[in-house]
Amino acid sequence: xxxxxxxxxxxxxxxxxxxxxxxxxxxxxxxxxxxxxxxxxxxxxxxxxxxxxxxxxxxxxxxxxxxxxxxxxxxxxxxxxxxxxxxxxxxxxxxxxxxxxxxxxxxxxxxxxxxxxxxxxxxxxxxxxxxxxxxxxxxxxxxxxxxxxxxxxxxxxxxxxxxxxxxxxxxxxxxxxxxxxxxxxxxxxxxxxxxxxxxxxxxxxxxxxxxxxxxxxxxxxxxxxxxxxxxxxxxxxxxxxxxxxxxxxxxxxxxxxxxxxxxxxxxxxxxxxxxxxxxxxxxxxxxxxxxxxxxxxxxxxxxxxxxxxxxxxxx
Amino acid sequence: xxxxxxxxxxxxxxxxxxxxxxxxxxxxxxxxxxxxxxxxxxxxxxxxxxxxxxxxxxxxxxxxxxxxxxxxxxxxxxxxxxxxxxxxxxxxxxxxxxxxxxxxxxxxxxxxxxxxxxxxxxxxxxxxxxxxxxxxxxxxxxxxxxxxxxxxxxxxxxxxxxxxxxxxxxxxxxxxxxxxxxxxxxxxxxxxxxxxxxxxxxxxxxxxxxxxxxxxxxxxxxxxxxxxxxxxxxxxxxxxxxxxxxxxxxxxxxxxxxxxxxxxxxxxxxxxxxxxxxxxxxxxxxxxxxxxxxxxxxx
Numbered sequence: 001x002x003x004x005x006x007x008x009x010x011x012x013x014x015x016x017x018x019x020x021x022x023x024x025x026x027x028x029x030x031x032x033x034x035x036x037x038x039x040x041x042x043x044x045x046x047x048x049x050x051x052x053x054x055x056x057x058x059x060x061x062x063x064x065x066x067x068x069x070x071x072x073x074x075x076x077x078x079x080x081x082x083x084x085x086x087x088x089x090x091x092x093x094x095x096x097x098x099x100x101x102x103x104x105x106x107x108x109x110x111x112x113x114x115x116x117x118x119x120x121x122x123x124x125x126x127x128x129x130x131x132x133x134x135x136x137x138x139x140x141x142x143x144x145x146x147x148x149x150x151x152x153x154x155x156x157x158x159x160x161x162x163x164x165x166x167x168x169x170x171x172x173x174x175x176x177x178x179x180x181x182x183x184x185x186x187x188x189x190x191x192x193x194x195x196x197x198x199x200x201x202x203x204x205x206x207x208x209x210x211x212x213x214x215x216x217x218x219x220x221x222x223x224x225x226x227x228x229x230x231x232x233x234x235x236x237x238x239x240x241x242x243x244x245x246x247x248x249x250x251x252x253x254x255x256x257x258x259x260x261x262x263x264x265x266x267x268x269x270x271x272x273x274x275x276x277x278x279x280x281x282x283x284x285x286x287x288x289x290x291x292x293x294x295x296x297x298x299x300x301x302x303x304x305x306x307x308x309x310x311x312x313x314x315x
Numbered sequence: 316x317x318x319x320x321x322x323x324x325x326x327x328x329x330x331x332x333x334x335x336x337x338x339x340x341x342x343x344x345x346x347x348x349x350x351x352x353x354x355x356x357x358x359x360x361x362x363x364x365x366x367x368x369x370x371x372x373x374x375x376x377x378x379x380x381x382x383x384x385x386x387x388x389x390x391x392x393x394x395x396x397x398x399x400x401x402x403x404x405x406x407x408x409x410x411x412x413x414x415x416x417x418x419x420x421x422x423x424x425x426x427x428x429x430x431x432x433x434x435x436x437x438x439x440x441x442x443x444x445x446x447x448x449x450x451x452x453x454x455x456x457x458x459x460x461x462x463x464x465x466x467x468x469x470x471x472x473x474x475x476x477x478x479x480x481x482x483x484x485x486x487x488x489x490x491x492x493x494x495x496x497x498x499x500x501x502x503x504x505x506x507x508x509x510x511x512x513x514x515x516x517x518x519x520x521x522x523x524x525x526x527x528x529x530x531x532x533x534x535x536x537x538x539x540x541x542x543x544x545x546x547x548x549x550x551x552x553x554x555x556x557x558x559x560x561x562x563x564x565x566x567x568x569x570x571x572x573x574x575x576x577x578x579x580x581x582x583x584x585x586x587x588x589x590x591x592x593x594x595x596x597x598x599x600x601x602x603x604x605x606x607x608x609x610x611x612x613x614x
Contacts, residue, residue, distance in 0.1 A: 002320045003362055009324035010366040018368050018393045031369035052321040057401030083396035086437050092430050096408065099415035099427070103407070111407050114329070117348060118397035121332035129423070139414045148410070151442065152403035177446060181414070184452030226445035234448060252478055282553070286478070286585040289608040300613070302587070307610040309588030314603035 005049075008034030012049055013058065017082055022063045022074025050075075058082065084122065093119055093126035107145045141186045141203050144179070146210040151176040154221065156193070156214035160207045169207045174199075175219045178227035180234065189230045191219070200231055237273040241280045242294040244269050249290035253283070269294065281306065326351070327363050331377065331394035334386055342384050360386065368392055406442060408434055413449030418456075454500065454517055458493075461502065464525045465490050470507075474522040475515060479577055483521065484508070489530035496560035505533045514574050541572045544579055544598060548590035554582055567593050580605065 015032045016023060025046060029035045035042045050060060059081040063074045079085065088096070096119060103112040120126070143159075150157045157176060162169035174190035177198065181187075186203040228234040244267045245253060254260065257270040274280035281302050284291050293300050326349060333348065334340065346356040360381060367376035378390035400408060409431060416427040435444040464471045471490065476483045488504035491512065500517035512533070547568030548554045555562065555569065562569040568591075573579050580601050583592045592599045 002323075003358075005320035006323045006327065007362050007365055009321060010327050010363070013324070013328060014366065014393055015369050033367075033369075033371055052319075052324075056321055056325050057403070058398075079396075082399055084399050085396070091426070092433075095415065095427055095430055096412070099411035100408070102414050102418075103411050108407050108410075111404055112411065113350070115400060115404055115408060117333060118329060118400075121329070121336045121397040123336040139410065145407075148406050149403045151446075152401070152406045154441065178442075178448075179410075179446070180448040180450075181410075182448075182450050184455060221441065221443060221446060223443050224445075225443045227448050228445065231448075234450075251480075251482065252476070281587055282585040285587055285609075286581045288581065288584060288605040289612060291609075292612040304610065304613050306587035307606045307613075310584060310606040311603055311610065313588065313591045314599050314606070 004034060008032070008045075009049055009052060013053060013077065016060060016075055016077040017079060019076050022061075022076050024072040024074050026072070028075070084118065088119070088122070088124065090124055090127035091129070093122070093124055094128045097126050098129065102139050107140055107142070111145075139181070143203050143206050143210050144186055147176055147179060147188055147203070150210070150212055151179065153216040154219055155212045155216055156218050157190075157210050158213045159210045161201055162205050162207050164205070169205075172201070173213060174201075177221050177225055178230075180227050180231055182231070182233055187231055189227050198230055237275045237279075239274040239276050239280055240271065241274060241284075241296065241299055242269065242271050243284065244292040244294060245287070246290040250287055253287075253291075267292075277302070323359070323362075325398075327359055327366070328394055329398060330359060330363060331388065331391045332397040334379065334388040335391050335395050338387070339385055342381060342386060345386060357381070402441065405434060405437075406447070409447055410449065413447060414451065417449050417451040457517060457520060457523060458500070460523050460525060461490055461493065465493075467525070468530050470526045470528045470530055471504075472524045472526050473515070473520045476519045476521055478519075479575070479581065487526065487528070488513075488515070489533065491533060499557070505531045507531070541574060542576060542595070543570060543572055544576075544595060545570050545593040546579070546583060546590055547593055548586060552586055552589055554586055554590050558582075576601070 011033050012028070015028070023031075025043070028046065029042050035045060037045075053060060058077065061076050061078055061081070063076075097116060100112040100116050103109060147157070149155075154175070156173060158171060158173045160169040161172045173193045174188075175193065176188055176190045178189045179186060180189070188201045188203060189198060190201065191197075192199045228236075243253070244263060246266060247268060253270060253272055257272045259271040261269045263269050272280075274283065277299060280293075280299055284293050284299075284303055285306060293303050330345070330349065333345070337345075342353055342356060346353045349356065351359070360379060363377055364379060365376070369375070375392065376390070377388070377392050377394070379386060379388040381387075412427055412431040412434065416424050416431060419427060432444060435442075461471065463469075470487050472485065472487050474483055474485050486509075487507040488502075489507075490502060490504045492503045494501040494503065502515045502517060502520070504513060504515065505511070506513040545565065545567050546554065558569075558571060561571050563571075571579070576598050579592065580598055583590045583602050584605060592602050
């Protein structure tokens, strides 16, 4: 029974892939081996087979307006959607293989192995990059596989999330928009449907299974979506200040400056971005008399007030 | 649990291009690659032998044979090309490539970045390239190197960034111990260039390399000299939070043992007036002097 079904699924795939036109159900039942019984049984078999193939990631295209079948729906599998038709050179395959090796110990292991097998079936010998030592790295985190799968199909998900300092978690329903790893932790950026806002979630604070609560393609991700806009630590520093710095000091600031102008033999003038005004204040004070803040005025005022306070309290 | 017919069908589909691109491959090796037993694989091949295109005559069937443990495929029909990545697999591959890109030295990153962009475009038009960002845990990488150096009793060469100094310094060190604190990791080591024991903040070690040189045998009498200082600061200040593990609360404030007086002086300045260095008085004077000199720049 199970062997017969396996055989029928392979035959159906080959037939739909081999057909230049859309195949109607009637045609499928007549021509593809394995469909037997009365009309109703065959219909049920076909519906299940179609769902099975789709759940394996095989795209079956449906058309209802094929000129040959005015009333009937037709099916086919487009080769472009089924086969790897892009070309990869040996070097690229080597890098892919190396990268998939990183997922060896993760929950992605099965997917990585399958990808590797298929790439190794391209009749191109991968060229492994030489002299590359890759330290073992645990890439994934629990829950990431489910989230990536939901993201790839644009499925709404639900989970229980505990915010920092909160005693208990709360149920969240979200549309996943992107994921990011940052220093060993994974983050999900998603549209929180109840809060009607885009929020960031740390995967280690998800306290339940991630469950799917919609069909595939439930939402769209804007083409210009950039996850870095939604994660504080990835946000570009936007507080801009102009400071004068004594030569040969403040190497950290010099490396970050987007403009450096020589003032005289002793001083340079830099334009630098900081994460915030507080950050700029702390860094300027740390450098003591090697730095003089020029603008903005509010920062100058804070630096002067802080220095006065320090002098007074250390009398 | 028994394997589903669908999962088996998928393996059968993937077997065909594998056999095409690996002529003369053995049953045993194929079973290993596909993670099944030899009897399971033989069953797979038996089923595959029955599959084909509509018509199902000898011309339309997949043609293969097994002889002396070697598989030969003569006619793969239309399953010759391997199956494309699903959207979800493409996303997993993008994660893998991002992780690789992050791990590689700077001169090798570009080719992986290009490949990642290629995969993003090819397979997953629905998920924008910037929906995925990966930055690994560099401190963990550095810690692995340090552990290896300790195990192998080898010296490390580090490029160290000390914010108090105008330049980064390259030093050879023999690690004595590693102190993991909530907000930072400190490495205590014998430093060849300063001929003494020094403490390094892991976050400020920018490069490190294990040298094929045995570590120095250290006389622990040489311990880096520590100074005890007292700082008054609010409990929620950066100073109190960052140095939590080092602080002892006493009546006058927090007591802290330090190696570099100048480091503490600067830390107190950075608190913008909310912290006061109580003792030693020489260091408090230094705070005052530095603040006055800075203030003079604005007058």
